[in-house]
Each structure stands twice: as C-alpha cells, then as structure tokens.
Amino acid sequence: MTDTHREHPNYMAIxxxxxxxxxxxxxxxxxxxxxxxxxxxxxxxxxxxxxxxGLYFMHLRFExxxxxxxxxxxxxxxxxxxxxxxxxxxxVVHKTETTTAPAEAHH
Amino acid sequence: MSEAATLDHAxxxxxxxxxxxxxxxxxxxxxxxxxxxxMSFGALLAxxxxxxxxxxxxPNPAETLGISLTAFMTFLLICSSVTMVKALAAVQEGEQAKxxxxxxxxxxxxxxxxxxxxxxxxxxxxxxxxLTGNPWxxxxxxxxxxxxxxxxxxxxxxxxxxxxxxxxxxxxxxYGPDNATPVEIVGLYWHFVDLVWILVFxxxxxx
Numbered sequence: 001m002t003d004t005h006r007e008h009p010n011y012m013a014i015x016x017x018x019x020x021x022x023x024x025x026x027x028x029x030x031x032x033x034x035x036x037x038x039x040x041x042x043x044x045x046x047x048x049x050x051x052x053x054g055l056y057f058m059h060l061r062f063e064x065x066x067x068x069x070x071x072x073x074x075x076x077x078x079x080x081x082x083x084x085x086x087x088x089x090x091x092v093v094h095k096t097e098t099t100t101a102p103a104e105a106h107h
Numbered sequence: 108m109s110e111a112a113t114l115d116h117a118x119x120x121x122x123x124x125x126x127x128x129x130x131x132x133x134x135x136x137x138x139x140x141x142x143x144x145x146m147s148f149g150a151l152l153a154x155x156x157x158x159x160x161x162x163x164x165x166p167n168p169a170e171t172l173g174i175s176l177t178a179f180m181t182f183l184l185i186c187s188s189v190t191m192v193k194a195l196a197a198v199q200e201g202e203q204a205k206x207x208x209x210x211x212x213x214x215x216x217x218x219x220x221x222x223x224x225x226x227x228x229x230x231x232x233x234x235x236x237x238l239t240g241n242p243w244x245x246x247x248x249x250x251x252x253x254x255x256x257x258x259x260x261x262x263x264x265x266x267x268x269x270x271x272x273x274x275x276x277x278x279x280x281x282y283g284p285d286n287a288t289p290v291e292i293v294g295l296y297w298h299f300v301d302l303v304w305i306l307v308f309x310x311x312x313x314x
Contacts, residue, residue, distance in 0.1 A: 011192045018185045026178050029169055029313055039314055046309035050302050057188050057298040059291075066129060070138045078149035085157050092161050 014056045021045045137292045141299045144262075148303050151258060152310050155251040164244035171243050172231070172252070174312050180223050181308045187216025188301040191294045198277070201284045210274050210290075213297065217267040224260050228253075252311060259307050262300050269293055 025045050028038055055061040060068050129135040159165050194209035231252075235242040241249040273293045276282065282290055 008192075008196045011189055011196075015185065015189045019182065022178065022181050022185070025309065025313060026174060029174075042309050042313050046306055049305045053188065053298050053302045053305065057192050057301075058295055064129065067135070067138050070135075070142050074142050074145035074149055077146055078153060081149065081153050082156070085153060089157055089160050 009056050009061075011056070014052055017052055018049055021049050131288045131292075133288055133292050134295065137295045141295065144299070145303075148258070148306070151255050152306065155255055155310065158247045158251055162245040162247055166241070166243035166245070166248055168248075168312055168314070171236075171248075172312055176223060176227055177308055177312050180220055181304060183216050183220050183223075184301045184304050187213045187220070188298050190216065191297050195287065195290050195294050198282050198287045198290050199284055203277075203280070203283075206282070206290075207274070207277055210270065210277060214267055214270045214274065217263055217270065217297075221260065221263055221267070224256065224263075228256075255307055255311055259300070259303055262303070266297050266300050269296060
C-alpha cells in the first residue's frame with residue numbers, strides 16, 4: 001500500500017456546504033419567481049451538491065484522471081439521452097394538443 | 108534455481124504499469140459498477156421527466172408528497188456520508204475503536220433512512236397513491252415515484268448489508284492502515300447512494 005498517512009480534506013466544511021445547499025433548495029421552491037428560474041436554481045444546487053460528494057467524499061479530486069473520466073461518462077450519456085428524448089416529447093405534446101378535438105369528432 | 112529464489116525474483120519484478128493502471132483494481136471495479144448504476148438512475152430520472160412533461164395533470168410533488176420528512180432524510184444521508192469518511196480516516200490512521208464507532212453510526216443512518224422511507228410509503232399508500240393510481244391526477248406520478256424511490260431504497264438496503272459485512276470483518280481486526288481499501292470501496296458505494304438521493308430529492312420531490 002502506498003501513502004497511508006495522507007492528508008484528509010476538511011470533511012466538516014463539505015458537510016456544512018451540503019447542509020446549507022439543502023436548506024436553500026427547500027427554501028427556493030417557495031420564492032415568488034418564475035418556475036423556470038426555480039428549476040434552474042434547483043438543478044444547479046443539486047449538481048453542486050453531487051459534485052461536492054463526488055470530489056471530496058469519493059475523493060475524485062485526489063484520484064487519477066481515469067476515475068474522473070469513468071465518473072463523468074454517465075453524466076454525458078444522460079445529457080445525451082435527455083437531448084434525444086426532447087424532439088419526441090415536443091412532438092407528442094404538440095400532437096395531443098392539436099389532434100384531441102378532431103380525433104374525438106371522427107369517432 | 109530453488110522455488111524460494113524464484114519467488115523472491117518474482118516479487119522483485121514490479122508489475123507492468125501504465126498511466127491507466129489504477130491504484131487499486133477493486134476501486135476501479137467499484138467505479139465501473141457505479142458508472143453503470145448511475146446510468147440506470149439517469150434513465151429512471153429522464154423517464155420521470157419525459158412522462159411528467161407529456162402528462163397534463165401532473166400534481167405538484169412538493170405539496171402532494173410533503174418535503175419536511177424527505178428533507179430530514181436527505182440530512183440523514185449526508186450525515187451518514189460524513190460518518191463514513193470519518194470511519195475511513197480512522198481505519199487509515201489505525202484507530203480501530205473510532206473506525207467501528209463511525210461505521211456503526213453510518214449503518215444506523217442507513218437503517219433510520221429505510222425506516223422513514225417505509226413510513227412515508229405506508230402513509231402515501233393509505234392516502235391512495237399506488238403504482239397504478241394517484242388520487243391527485245396522472246397515475247404515472249405514482250408509478251414513477253415508487254419506481255425511482257424504490258430503486259434507491261433497494262440500493263440503501265444493499266448498502267446497509269454491505270456495510271454490515273465490512274463491520275463484521277472490521278470487528279475481527281481485518282482492516283488497518285495497510286489494508287483500508289475495502290473500507291474505501293464500501294465508502295464509494297455509500298457516497299454514491301447519498302449522491303443519487305440528492306438528485307432524487309431534487310427531481311422527484313422539489314422540482
């Protein structure tokens with residue numbers, strides 16, 4: 001084994017950050033601002049929290065690049081999945097909105 | 108050459124290394140598993156988003172599900188992640204008693220989380236939310252809710268069992284500064300479960 005007496009990151013600082021972001025997340029949904037703005041804030045804070053857990057608790061910040069590449073792969077693929085779903089979804093919603101009334105009339 | 112001499116010679120030869128050779132193959136294995144698992148959760152959450160977008164009468168999750176209990180559950184998992192890193196730090200420093208204490212607290216956090224989730228599910232089922240039914244609108248809301256949180260709960264259950272196995276081995280004195288990697292690997296799994304909950308909490312409960 002190499003380097004057993006490594007320096008540990010300040011875990012309590014990460015804990016307080018995670019706690020503060022969780023409280024902010026719960027608070028932000030009651031803000032009287034646009035829903036899109038709330039959604040952007042929520043996703044941003046959730047990704048920050050996930051990054052903090054990955055970088056410090058899972059030690060990605062102190063590991064070899066290989067592990068970070070493995071860790072980032074699912075995120076990239078999931079973003080791709082969402083992008084590929086979007087045209088289908090837009091089509092489905094558009095179709096339901098435009099054809100509901102005439103379709104009922106035909107039956 | 109005698110057998111012992113051959114062995115000595117074999118030990119002197121360093122293993123073939125490349126910049127891609129990991130510090131620990133076990134850790135690499137866990138990371139590969141977690142990447143695959145993350146894609147399962149990613150697909151579940153993307154599916155959740157797609158169904159929600161395509162359904163007109165999706166209820167407001169924060170109002171329907173109630174978030175004070177789940178916010179507390181999030182806090183609990185964050186705490187259990189902290190006790191997990193403390194347990195790893197303790198075993199790396201050779202502090203056996205501290206290691207056992209922090210690992211036990213981590214397991215306790217997981218067990219309380221599962222208890223609260225069982226309570227939440229029971230409560231929601233009594234109010235009429237099931238896999239196929241939802242008194243507040245789109246029935247897919249129930250399906251996606253139970254599948255996403257159930258899949259995560261299954262991971263917490265597996266994590267608690269995994270941690271218990273490591274605790275039993277730890278009590279037998281199997282881990283120490285020279286052999287802390289198995290504790291680090293179980294930690295990776297546990298933090299992943301915490302990380303996924305952070306995302307589930309945001310996407311299923313808050314958004």
